[in-house]
Amino acid sequence: MFLGTHSPRLDDKNRVILPARYRDFxxxxxxxxxxxxxxxxxxxxxxxxxxxxELAQGKHTVADIRRYxxxxxxxxxxxxxxxxxxxxxxxSLREYAGLTRECVVIGQNEFIEIWDPAAWESYSAEADASxxxxxxxxxxxx
Numbered sequence: 001m002f003l004g005t006h007s008p009r010l011d012d013k014n015r016v017i018l019p020a021r022y023r024d025f026x027x028x029x030x031x032x033x034x035x036x037x038x039x040x041x042x043x044x045x046x047x048x049x050x051x052x053x054e055l056a057q058g059k060h061t062v063a064d065i066r067r068y069x070x071x072x073x074x075x076x077x078x079x080x081x082x083x084x085x086x087x088x089x090x091x092s093l094r095e096y097a098g099l100t101r102e103c104v105v106i107g108q109n110e111f112i113e114i115w116d117p118a119a120w121e122s123y124s125a126e127a128d129a130s131x132x133x134x135x136x137x138x139x140x141x142x
Contacts, residue, residue, distance in 0.1 A: 001107070001109055001110075002022060002025070002107030002108060002109060002110070002111060002112050003021075003107040003109075004019070004021070004106070004107045005104060005105070005106050005107075006019045006104070006105040006106075007102065007103070007104055007105075007117070008103055008105060009101055009102055009103065010089065010094075010099060010100070010101055010102075010103060011086070013088065014088055014089055014090075014091070014094060015082075015086040015087060015088045015089070016086065016087060016089060016103055016105070016114065017084060017085050017086050018081055018085045018086070018087060018105070018112075019085075019105060020085065022085075022105075022107070022112060023081060023085045025044055026042070026044060026081055026087075027080075027081065028044070028045060028080070029044075029045045029078060029079070029080045030042050030043060030044060030045060030048075030078065030079055030080070030081070030087065031043050031044075031045060031048035031076055031077070031078050031079075032076070032077055032078075032079065032087070032089065032090075032093060032114075033072055033073075033075045033076040033077070033093070034071060034072065034075040034093065034096050034097075035097075035113055037119075037123060038096065038097055038098060038115075038116075038119055039097050039113040039114060039115045039119070039120075040089060040093045040094075040096070040097045040099070040113065040114040040115075041108075041111055041112070041113055041114075042087075042111060042112040042113070042114065043110070043111045043112075044111075045078070047110050047111060048076075052073075055068075055069055055072075075092065075093065075096070077090050077093070089114070097114065097115065097116055097119075098116040098119060099114065099116055100116070102116075102117045103115065103116070103117070104116075104117050104120040106120070
């Protein structure tokens with residue numbers, strides 16, 4: 001499970017050091033791609049394969065499904081963290097998410113998101129304002 005908010009930096013080679021608590025989960029490799037809301041999403045290889053299987057259940061005759069899967073898979077890159085826990089974020093993903101030097105890495109349970117700090121702050125402030133009201137729409141009733 002990926003939890004928490006962290007603030008690493010991109011180095012001169014466009015690598016980000018993943019938080020130590022995430023490294024064991026990603027040691028066997030990862031997949032990163034465009035995410036919603038202009039962030040980079042990082043999955044374990046197993047998690048991405050599971051997500052890809054779920055997407056394959058959709059009908060390819062539906063235009064939105066084709067559009068979504070094309071963007072997702074065309075933007076996907078695989079990588080393996082080095083011994084220091086660094087991954088290289090490709091230029092297309094850095095540009096998409098507006099990443100320069102500072103980053104915000106957030107745990108999203110099954111995956112990680114990497115954000116530009118200003119974009120995350122704006123998104124987070126807006127989401128925080130309606131967080132309590134979202135509970136009944138998001139949390140399944142028991």
